[in-house]
Amino acid sequence: MPTKTGSTVHIGLLYHSLNSENLGVGAFTVANIALLGEAVERHGGSPVFHIIGARGGKDYTDTSPWPVDFTNVGLKSLLKPGSDLHRTMKRCDAFFDIAGGDSFTDIYGPKRFSLIVGARLLASTKDKPFVMSPQTIGPFSSAWGRLGAKMALERADRIFARDAMSFAALEQFGMERKSQLTTDLAFLLPFDSTPKKSSEQYSRGDWDVGLNVSGLLFRNAGNADGRIRLKLDYASFTRKLIEKILADPRTGRLHLIPHVLAPALPGDDDGAVADLLKREYPELIIAPDFHSPSAAKSYIATMDLLLGARMHATIAAVSSDTAVLPLAYSRKFNGLYGSLNYPYLVDMVNEDETAALERLTQVMDDLPAIAEASANSNALAREQLRTYTDFIDRFAADLVQS
Numbered sequence: 001m002p003t004k005t006g007s008t009v010h011i012g013l014l015y016h017s018l019n020s021e022n023l024g025v026g027a028f029t030v031a032n033i034a035l036l037g038e039a040v041e042r043h044g045g046s047p048v049f050h051i052i053g054a055r056g057g058k059d060y061t062d063t064s065p066w067p068v069d070f071t072n073v074g075l076k077s078l079l080k081p082g083s084d085l086h087r088t089m090k091r092c093d094a095f096f097d098i099a100g101g102d103s104f105t106d107i108y109g110p111k112r113f114s115l116i117v118g119a120r121l122l123a124s125t126k127d128k129p130f131v132m133s134p135q136t137i138g139p140f141s142s143a144w145g146r147l148g149a150k151m152a153l154e155r156a157d158r159i160f161a162r163d164a165m166s167f168a169a170l171e172q173f174g175m176e177r178k179s180q181l182t183t184d185l186a187f188l189l190p191f192d193s194t195p196k197k198s199s200e201q202y203s204r205g206d207w208d209v210g211l212n213v214s215g216l217l218f219r220n221a222g223n224a225d226g227r228i229r230l231k232l233d234y235a236s237f238t239r240k241l242i243e244k245i246l247a248d249p250r251t252g253r254l255h256l257i258p259h260v261l262a263p264a265l266p267g268d269d270d271g272a273v274a275d276l277l278k279r280e281y282p283e284l285i286i287a288p289d290f291h292s293p294s295a296a297k298s299y300i301a302t303m304d305l306l307l308g309a310r311m312h313a314t315i316a317a318v319s320s321d322t323a324v325l326p327l328a329y330s331r332k333f334n335g336l337y338g339s340l341n342y343p344y345l346v347d348m349v350n351e352d353e354t355a356a357l358e359r360l361t362q363v364m365d366d367l368p369a370i371a372e373a374s375a376n377s378n379a380l381a382r383e384q385l386r387t388y389t390d391f392i393d394r395f396a397a398d399l400v401q402s
Contacts, residue, residue: 009045009399011036012052012092012128014119015100018068019056021262021269024312025100027186027293030063032096032133035188035389037066039396050088052119053100057264060292078118089122094129094399097156101184101312102136102332104152106145117148124155131395132159134182134388136332137166149173160388163335182388183339186312187319187381191297196321196375197304199368205250207367210257210287210300210317212308213238213277215270217329228329232353234309241307242281244357248364255303257287259296259313270310305367307360309348311336318342318378323370325363327356339384340377344370 016029033049040047049068061068069088071077077085089095099116106113124130137159140146150173153159159179161167170179217234245254256277258270266272274286290296293312300306300313301320308314309327317324318340326333326345337345344363346356363370 007045007400008048009040009094009396010048010050010092011040012050012089012095012123014095014097014123015053015073015103015116016051016096016098017053017056017100018051018061018064019059019070020054021057021265022260022310022312023290023293023296024186024259024310024315026058026060027189027297027312027316028098028101028134028184030060030190030293031185031188032098033064033066033068034190035185035392036096036396037064039392040400042393043397043400045396045400050092052085052088057262063292063294073115073119075115075118078115078122085119085122089126092123092126092128094131094395095123095126096131096133097123098133098185099135101162102330104132104135104149105138106140106142106148110144113145113148117152120152120155129395129399130155130157132156134160134162134185134385135166136163136335137161138169139331140169158391160391163332163339165331165335165338180387180391181339181384183381183384184312184315184336185385185388186293186315187378187385188389189293189297189316189319191294191301191316191320193320194298194301196371202304202368202371206252207250207304208253208255208302209245209251210255210303210306210308211238211241211245212257212259212306212310212313213270213273214309214329215258215260215262215266215273216268217309218273219267228349230329230348231350232348232356234329234348237348237353237356238277239280240353240357241360242277242284244360245364246281246283250364253285254283255285255287257296257300257303257306257308257313258289259308259310259316261289305363305370318374319381321371321375321378323363323367323374325360325370337377340380342373342377344373 077083256274297316306317314326
Protein backbone atom coordinates (compact mmCIF):
# COMPACT_ATOMS: atom_id res chain seq x y z
CA MET A 1 0.00 0.00 0.00
CA PRO A 2 1.20 3.55 -0.73
CA THR A 3 2.19 6.18 1.80
CA LYS A 4 -0.23 9.10 2.10
CA THR A 5 -0.10 12.62 3.52
CA GLY A 6 -2.10 12.54 6.75
CA SER A 7 -5.34 10.62 6.40
CA THR A 8 -6.35 11.95 2.98
CA VAL A 9 -7.03 9.10 0.56
CA HIS A 10 -6.96 9.78 -3.18
CA ILE A 11 -9.05 7.27 -5.13
CA GLY A 12 -8.95 7.04 -8.92
CA LEU A 13 -12.26 6.01 -10.49
CA LEU A 14 -11.58 4.84 -14.04
CA TYR A 15 -14.46 5.03 -16.49
CA HIS A 16 -16.98 6.18 -13.90
CA SER A 17 -18.91 9.41 -14.52
CA LEU A 18 -20.83 12.13 -12.72
CA ASN A 19 -21.62 13.92 -15.97
CA SER A 20 -22.75 11.11 -18.24
CA GLU A 21 -25.99 11.58 -20.14
CA ASN A 22 -26.53 7.89 -19.51
CA LEU A 23 -27.98 7.88 -16.01
CA GLY A 24 -27.09 4.20 -15.64
CA VAL A 25 -23.39 5.08 -15.69
CA GLY A 26 -24.13 7.80 -13.18
CA ALA A 27 -26.09 5.37 -11.00
CA PHE A 28 -23.24 2.98 -10.28
CA THR A 29 -20.80 5.88 -10.00
CA VAL A 30 -22.87 7.59 -7.29
CA ALA A 31 -23.25 4.25 -5.52
CA ASN A 32 -19.53 3.40 -5.69
CA ILE A 33 -18.51 6.85 -4.45
CA ALA A 34 -20.92 6.54 -1.51
CA LEU A 35 -19.70 3.06 -0.65
CA LEU A 36 -16.00 3.97 -0.86
CA GLY A 37 -16.35 7.37 0.78
CA GLU A 38 -18.30 6.05 3.76
CA ALA A 39 -15.84 3.19 4.23
CA VAL A 40 -12.81 5.50 4.18
CA GLU A 41 -14.45 7.89 6.67
CA ARG A 42 -15.53 4.99 8.89
CA HIS A 43 -11.87 4.06 9.28
CA GLY A 44 -10.69 7.62 9.93
CA GLY A 45 -9.74 8.82 6.47
CA SER A 46 -10.82 11.71 4.23
CA PRO A 47 -11.58 10.59 0.68
CA VAL A 48 -10.85 12.58 -2.49
CA PHE A 49 -12.11 11.14 -5.77
CA HIS A 50 -10.52 11.52 -9.19
CA ILE A 51 -12.83 10.46 -12.00
CA ILE A 52 -10.83 9.37 -15.03
CA GLY A 53 -12.67 8.65 -18.27
CA ALA A 54 -14.85 10.22 -20.95
CA ARG A 55 -16.56 13.61 -20.88
CA GLY A 56 -20.34 13.95 -20.69
CA GLY A 57 -22.92 16.66 -21.13
CA LYS A 58 -24.60 16.65 -17.70
CA ASP A 59 -23.31 17.56 -14.24
CA TYR A 60 -24.38 15.92 -11.01
CA THR A 61 -21.10 16.19 -9.16
CA ASP A 62 -23.08 17.87 -6.37
CA THR A 63 -24.41 14.42 -5.44
CA SER A 64 -20.99 13.63 -3.92
CA PRO A 65 -20.39 14.88 -0.37
CA TRP A 66 -16.63 14.54 -0.97
CA PRO A 67 -14.25 16.40 -3.33
CA VAL A 68 -14.39 15.14 -6.93
CA ASP A 69 -12.46 16.18 -10.01
CA PHE A 70 -12.36 14.89 -13.59
CA THR A 71 -9.57 13.99 -16.03
CA ASN A 72 -10.26 13.00 -19.62
CA VAL A 73 -8.72 9.90 -21.19
CA GLY A 74 -7.49 10.23 -24.76
CA LEU A 75 -4.78 8.69 -26.88
CA LYS A 76 -2.49 11.72 -26.53
CA SER A 77 -2.92 11.89 -22.76
CA LEU A 78 -2.14 8.19 -22.46
CA LEU A 79 1.07 8.50 -24.45
CA LYS A 80 2.35 11.81 -23.01
CA PRO A 81 4.12 11.32 -19.64
CA GLY A 82 3.54 14.92 -18.56
CA SER A 83 -0.19 14.97 -19.29
CA ASP A 84 -2.94 15.74 -16.76
CA LEU A 85 -3.85 12.05 -16.92
CA HIS A 86 -0.39 10.92 -15.83
CA ARG A 87 -0.24 13.57 -13.09
CA THR A 88 -3.66 12.61 -11.74
CA MET A 89 -2.85 8.91 -11.69
CA LYS A 90 0.39 9.62 -9.86
CA ARG A 91 -1.62 11.21 -7.02
CA CYS A 92 -3.92 8.21 -6.56
CA ASP A 93 -3.52 5.78 -3.67
CA ALA A 94 -5.76 3.18 -5.31
CA PHE A 95 -7.74 2.64 -8.50
CA PHE A 96 -11.24 1.31 -9.08
CA ASP A 97 -12.17 0.68 -12.71
CA ILE A 98 -15.74 -0.01 -13.84
CA ALA A 99 -15.37 0.35 -17.65
CA GLY A 100 -18.67 2.18 -18.02
CA GLY A 101 -20.42 -0.93 -16.71
CA ASP A 102 -20.42 -2.89 -19.95
CA SER A 103 -17.59 -1.50 -22.09
CA PHE A 104 -14.90 -4.08 -21.25
CA THR A 105 -15.60 -5.85 -24.53
CA ASP A 106 -14.53 -5.56 -28.15
CA ILE A 107 -18.08 -5.25 -29.57
CA TYR A 108 -17.85 -1.44 -29.58
CA GLY A 109 -14.74 -1.43 -31.75
CA PRO A 110 -10.97 -1.13 -31.24
CA LYS A 111 -10.80 2.60 -30.42
CA ARG A 112 -13.07 2.50 -27.39
CA PHE A 113 -11.60 -0.78 -26.17
CA SER A 114 -8.01 0.42 -26.57
CA LEU A 115 -8.67 3.52 -24.44
CA ILE A 116 -10.17 1.42 -21.65
CA VAL A 117 -7.32 -1.11 -21.75
CA GLY A 118 -4.72 1.65 -22.14
CA ALA A 119 -5.97 3.45 -19.03
CA ARG A 120 -5.85 0.20 -17.07
CA LEU A 121 -2.33 -0.55 -18.20
CA LEU A 122 -1.18 2.97 -17.32
CA ALA A 123 -2.74 2.74 -13.85
CA SER A 124 -1.00 -0.59 -13.28
CA THR A 125 2.39 1.10 -13.76
CA LYS A 126 1.79 3.33 -10.72
CA ASP A 127 2.33 0.44 -8.28
CA LYS A 128 -0.98 1.11 -6.53
CA PRO A 129 -3.83 -1.31 -5.73
CA PHE A 130 -6.05 -1.82 -8.77
CA VAL A 131 -9.61 -3.18 -8.44
CA MET A 132 -12.11 -3.90 -11.20
CA SER A 133 -15.47 -2.92 -9.68
CA PRO A 134 -18.61 -4.95 -10.59
CA GLN A 135 -19.00 -4.94 -14.37
CA THR A 136 -19.75 -7.05 -17.41
CA ILE A 137 -16.75 -8.99 -18.72
CA GLY A 138 -16.83 -9.60 -22.46
CA PRO A 139 -17.74 -10.83 -24.91
CA PHE A 140 -14.43 -10.85 -26.77
CA SER A 141 -14.87 -12.05 -30.34
CA SER A 142 -11.57 -10.92 -31.88
CA ALA A 143 -7.96 -11.92 -31.38
CA TRP A 144 -7.00 -8.34 -30.47
CA GLY A 145 -9.90 -8.16 -28.02
CA ARG A 146 -8.85 -11.34 -26.23
CA LEU A 147 -5.23 -10.20 -26.09
CA GLY A 148 -6.13 -6.77 -24.67
CA ALA A 149 -8.52 -8.32 -22.16
CA LYS A 150 -5.89 -10.78 -20.94
CA MET A 151 -3.30 -8.00 -20.49
CA ALA A 152 -5.74 -5.87 -18.49
CA LEU A 153 -7.05 -8.72 -16.36
CA GLU A 154 -3.56 -9.92 -15.45
CA ARG A 155 -2.75 -6.50 -13.98
CA ALA A 156 -5.82 -6.26 -11.74
CA ASP A 157 -5.43 -7.13 -8.05
CA ARG A 158 -9.11 -8.03 -7.61
CA ILE A 159 -11.93 -8.46 -10.14
CA PHE A 160 -15.68 -8.37 -9.53
CA ALA A 161 -18.10 -9.72 -12.14
CA ARG A 162 -21.68 -8.48 -12.02
CA ASP A 163 -23.23 -11.66 -13.44
CA ALA A 164 -22.51 -15.37 -13.82
CA MET A 165 -21.84 -15.13 -17.57
CA SER A 166 -19.10 -12.58 -16.90
CA PHE A 167 -17.58 -14.77 -14.19
CA ALA A 168 -17.51 -17.66 -16.67
CA ALA A 169 -15.57 -15.40 -19.06
CA LEU A 170 -13.05 -14.73 -16.28
CA GLU A 171 -12.67 -18.47 -15.74
CA GLN A 172 -11.82 -18.87 -19.43
CA PHE A 173 -8.96 -16.43 -18.91
CA GLY A 174 -7.81 -18.31 -15.79
CA MET A 175 -8.63 -15.37 -13.50
CA GLU A 176 -11.05 -17.06 -11.11
CA ARG A 177 -8.62 -17.08 -8.16
CA LYS A 178 -8.69 -13.29 -7.88
CA SER A 179 -12.28 -12.85 -9.04
CA GLN A 180 -15.62 -12.84 -7.26
CA LEU A 181 -19.24 -12.87 -8.39
CA THR A 182 -21.51 -10.05 -7.25
CA THR A 183 -24.07 -7.84 -9.01
CA ASP A 184 -24.57 -4.29 -10.25
CA LEU A 185 -23.73 -1.43 -7.89
CA ALA A 186 -26.79 0.53 -9.03
CA PHE A 187 -28.80 -1.61 -6.60
CA LEU A 188 -27.24 0.56 -3.88
CA LEU A 189 -28.17 3.90 -5.49
CA PRO A 190 -30.05 6.00 -2.90
CA PHE A 191 -33.57 7.22 -3.72
CA ASP A 192 -36.80 8.47 -2.18
CA SER A 193 -38.87 5.37 -1.46
CA THR A 194 -42.59 5.05 -2.17
CA PRO A 195 -45.01 2.66 -0.37
CA LYS A 196 -46.01 -0.29 -2.58
CA LYS A 197 -49.59 -1.36 -3.21
CA SER A 198 -51.24 -4.41 -1.73
CA SER A 199 -52.75 -7.13 -3.95
CA GLU A 200 -56.17 -5.63 -3.31
CA GLN A 201 -55.00 -2.20 -4.41
CA TYR A 202 -53.45 -3.64 -7.58
CA SER A 203 -56.77 -5.31 -8.40
CA ARG A 204 -58.50 -1.94 -8.52
CA GLY A 205 -56.44 -0.86 -11.51
CA ASP A 206 -55.58 2.82 -12.08
CA TRP A 207 -51.95 1.77 -12.55
CA ASP A 208 -49.06 4.06 -13.29
CA VAL A 209 -47.08 2.24 -15.97
CA GLY A 210 -43.63 3.45 -16.98
CA LEU A 211 -42.04 2.80 -20.36
CA ASN A 212 -38.36 3.47 -21.00
CA VAL A 213 -37.73 3.64 -24.75
CA SER A 214 -34.12 3.36 -25.95
CA GLY A 215 -33.32 6.12 -28.41
CA LEU A 216 -30.41 4.07 -29.73
CA LEU A 217 -32.57 1.08 -30.61
CA PHE A 218 -35.53 3.15 -31.83
CA ARG A 219 -33.49 5.29 -34.23
CA ASN A 220 -31.74 2.29 -35.69
CA ALA A 221 -34.85 0.09 -35.99
CA GLY A 222 -33.32 -2.36 -33.54
CA ASN A 223 -30.08 -2.68 -35.45
CA ALA A 224 -27.94 -0.13 -33.57
CA ASP A 225 -25.27 0.50 -36.20
CA GLY A 226 -24.97 -3.23 -36.86
CA ARG A 227 -23.77 -4.04 -33.33
CA ILE A 228 -27.13 -5.19 -31.99
CA ARG A 229 -29.46 -7.40 -34.00
CA LEU A 230 -32.98 -8.05 -32.78
CA LYS A 231 -35.56 -10.56 -33.90
CA LEU A 232 -38.23 -7.87 -33.84
CA ASP A 233 -38.53 -4.32 -35.21
CA TYR A 234 -38.00 -2.26 -32.07
CA ALA A 235 -39.77 0.90 -33.26
CA SER A 236 -42.84 -1.04 -34.39
CA PHE A 237 -42.80 -3.12 -31.21
CA THR A 238 -42.63 0.02 -29.05
CA ARG A 239 -45.75 1.43 -30.66
CA LYS A 240 -47.60 -1.85 -30.14
CA LEU A 241 -46.56 -1.88 -26.50
CA ILE A 242 -47.94 1.62 -26.06
CA GLU A 243 -51.21 0.77 -27.76
CA LYS A 244 -51.64 -2.43 -25.75
CA ILE A 245 -50.95 -0.71 -22.43
CA LEU A 246 -53.23 2.24 -23.20
CA ALA A 247 -56.05 -0.09 -24.28
CA ASP A 248 -55.93 -2.03 -21.00
CA PRO A 249 -58.67 -0.72 -18.65
CA ARG A 250 -56.40 -1.24 -15.66
CA THR A 251 -53.95 1.41 -16.93
CA GLY A 252 -54.43 4.78 -15.34
CA ARG A 253 -51.45 6.61 -16.82
CA LEU A 254 -48.57 5.64 -19.13
CA HIS A 255 -45.30 7.49 -18.47
CA LEU A 256 -42.40 7.69 -20.90
CA ILE A 257 -39.22 7.68 -18.80
CA PRO A 258 -36.00 8.59 -20.67
CA HIS A 259 -32.82 7.29 -19.02
CA VAL A 260 -30.26 8.55 -21.53
CA LEU A 261 -30.71 12.32 -21.77
CA ALA A 262 -28.42 13.30 -24.64
CA PRO A 263 -29.89 15.98 -26.93
CA ALA A 264 -26.43 16.53 -28.43
CA LEU A 265 -26.39 12.85 -29.48
CA PRO A 266 -29.65 12.43 -31.46
CA GLY A 267 -28.87 8.83 -32.34
CA ASP A 268 -28.80 7.85 -28.66
CA ASP A 269 -31.18 10.28 -26.94
CA ASP A 270 -34.19 8.74 -25.21
CA GLY A 271 -35.76 12.18 -24.72
CA ALA A 272 -36.13 12.97 -28.42
CA VAL A 273 -37.91 9.66 -29.03
CA ALA A 274 -40.21 10.35 -26.07
CA ASP A 275 -41.14 13.69 -27.65
CA LEU A 276 -41.84 11.97 -30.97
CA LEU A 277 -44.08 9.35 -29.35
CA LYS A 278 -45.89 12.01 -27.33
CA ARG A 279 -46.91 13.67 -30.60
CA GLU A 280 -48.29 10.35 -31.83
CA TYR A 281 -49.98 9.47 -28.53
CA PRO A 282 -50.94 12.73 -26.78
CA GLU A 283 -52.23 10.93 -23.66
CA LEU A 284 -48.69 9.86 -22.73
CA ILE A 285 -46.92 11.58 -19.82
CA ILE A 286 -43.24 12.42 -20.25
CA ALA A 287 -41.13 12.28 -17.11
CA PRO A 288 -39.11 15.39 -16.20
CA ASP A 289 -35.51 15.93 -17.29
CA PHE A 290 -33.85 14.29 -14.30
CA HIS A 291 -31.01 16.15 -12.62
CA SER A 292 -29.42 12.98 -11.28
CA PRO A 293 -29.65 9.18 -11.32
CA SER A 294 -31.27 9.21 -7.86
CA ALA A 295 -34.02 11.54 -9.14
CA ALA A 296 -34.73 9.11 -11.99
CA LYS A 297 -34.85 6.15 -9.61
CA SER A 298 -37.17 8.02 -7.24
CA TYR A 299 -39.58 8.66 -10.14
CA ILE A 300 -39.43 5.04 -11.31
CA ALA A 301 -40.17 3.93 -7.74
CA THR A 302 -43.60 5.59 -8.00
CA MET A 303 -44.62 3.30 -10.89
CA ASP A 304 -46.72 0.15 -10.53
CA LEU A 305 -44.92 -1.42 -13.50
CA LEU A 306 -41.91 -0.44 -15.61
CA LEU A 307 -40.95 -1.75 -19.03
CA GLY A 308 -37.48 -0.76 -20.16
CA ALA A 309 -34.77 -1.32 -22.75
CA ARG A 310 -32.10 0.58 -20.82
CA MET A 311 -30.79 -1.94 -18.30
CA HIS A 312 -30.22 0.57 -15.52
CA ALA A 313 -33.73 1.93 -15.84
CA THR A 314 -34.91 -1.61 -15.10
CA ILE A 315 -32.42 -1.94 -12.25
CA ALA A 316 -33.89 1.24 -10.77
CA ALA A 317 -37.24 -0.58 -10.76
CA VAL A 318 -36.05 -3.86 -9.24
CA SER A 319 -33.94 -2.09 -6.63
CA SER A 320 -37.01 -0.10 -5.53
CA ASP A 321 -39.22 -3.25 -5.36
CA THR A 322 -41.13 -2.12 -8.47
CA ALA A 323 -42.56 -4.69 -10.89
CA VAL A 324 -40.53 -4.64 -14.10
CA LEU A 325 -40.40 -6.22 -17.54
CA PRO A 326 -36.85 -5.78 -18.93
CA LEU A 327 -36.65 -5.61 -22.74
CA ALA A 328 -33.28 -7.25 -23.32
CA TYR A 329 -31.10 -6.43 -26.34
CA SER A 330 -27.85 -8.05 -25.14
CA ARG A 331 -26.54 -10.81 -22.91
CA LYS A 332 -25.86 -8.37 -20.08
CA PHE A 333 -29.61 -8.43 -19.31
CA ASN A 334 -29.81 -12.21 -19.42
CA GLY A 335 -26.74 -12.57 -17.23
CA LEU A 336 -27.84 -10.05 -14.62
CA TYR A 337 -31.45 -11.16 -14.29
CA GLY A 338 -30.55 -14.84 -14.52
CA SER A 339 -28.20 -14.35 -11.57
CA LEU A 340 -31.08 -12.75 -9.65
CA ASN A 341 -33.55 -15.57 -10.40
CA TYR A 342 -35.86 -13.08 -12.12
CA PRO A 343 -37.62 -14.87 -15.03
CA TYR A 344 -39.86 -12.07 -16.35
CA LEU A 345 -37.83 -10.77 -19.27
CA VAL A 346 -38.37 -10.21 -23.00
CA ASP A 347 -35.35 -11.43 -24.98
CA MET A 348 -35.60 -9.21 -28.08
CA VAL A 349 -32.61 -10.93 -29.66
CA ASN A 350 -34.37 -14.29 -29.79
CA GLU A 351 -38.10 -13.60 -29.30
CA ASP A 352 -40.46 -12.21 -31.91
CA GLU A 353 -43.09 -9.54 -31.41
CA THR A 354 -45.90 -11.99 -30.72
CA ALA A 355 -44.00 -13.73 -27.92
CA ALA A 356 -42.93 -10.39 -26.45
CA LEU A 357 -46.49 -9.04 -26.33
CA GLU A 358 -47.68 -12.28 -24.73
CA ARG A 359 -45.09 -11.76 -22.00
CA LEU A 360 -46.53 -8.31 -21.32
CA THR A 361 -50.00 -9.86 -20.98
CA GLN A 362 -48.64 -12.37 -18.48
CA VAL A 363 -47.03 -9.63 -16.40
CA MET A 364 -50.09 -7.36 -16.37
CA ASP A 365 -52.39 -10.25 -15.47
CA ASP A 366 -50.29 -11.19 -12.45
CA LEU A 367 -48.87 -7.85 -11.36
CA PRO A 368 -48.83 -8.52 -7.57
CA ALA A 369 -46.72 -11.66 -8.11
CA ILE A 370 -44.38 -9.76 -10.42
CA ALA A 371 -43.90 -7.05 -7.81
CA GLU A 372 -43.16 -9.73 -5.21
CA ALA A 373 -40.63 -11.38 -7.53
CA SER A 374 -38.96 -8.01 -8.02
CA ALA A 375 -38.68 -7.48 -4.26
CA ASN A 376 -37.20 -10.97 -3.86
CA SER A 377 -34.61 -10.29 -6.55
CA ASN A 378 -33.75 -6.98 -4.91
CA ALA A 379 -33.11 -8.76 -1.62
CA LEU A 380 -30.95 -11.33 -3.42
CA ALA A 381 -28.99 -8.58 -5.18
CA ARG A 382 -28.21 -6.86 -1.90
CA GLU A 383 -27.04 -10.16 -0.45
CA GLN A 384 -24.83 -10.75 -3.50
CA LEU A 385 -23.35 -7.26 -3.15
CA ARG A 386 -22.03 -8.13 0.31
CA THR A 387 -19.13 -9.79 -1.47
CA TYR A 388 -18.10 -6.36 -2.74
CA THR A 389 -19.18 -4.22 0.22
CA ASP A 390 -17.32 -6.42 2.72
CA PHE A 391 -14.22 -6.23 0.52
CA ILE A 392 -14.47 -2.43 0.37
CA ASP A 393 -14.65 -2.16 4.14
CA ARG A 394 -11.50 -4.27 4.59
CA PHE A 395 -9.74 -2.48 1.73
CA ALA A 396 -10.54 0.98 3.14
CA ALA A 397 -9.27 -0.01 6.58
CA ASP A 398 -5.94 -1.14 5.14
CA LEU A 399 -5.68 1.92 2.90
CA VAL A 400 -6.27 4.44 5.69
CA GLN A 401 -3.97 2.67 8.15
CA SER A 402 -1.07 2.21 5.74
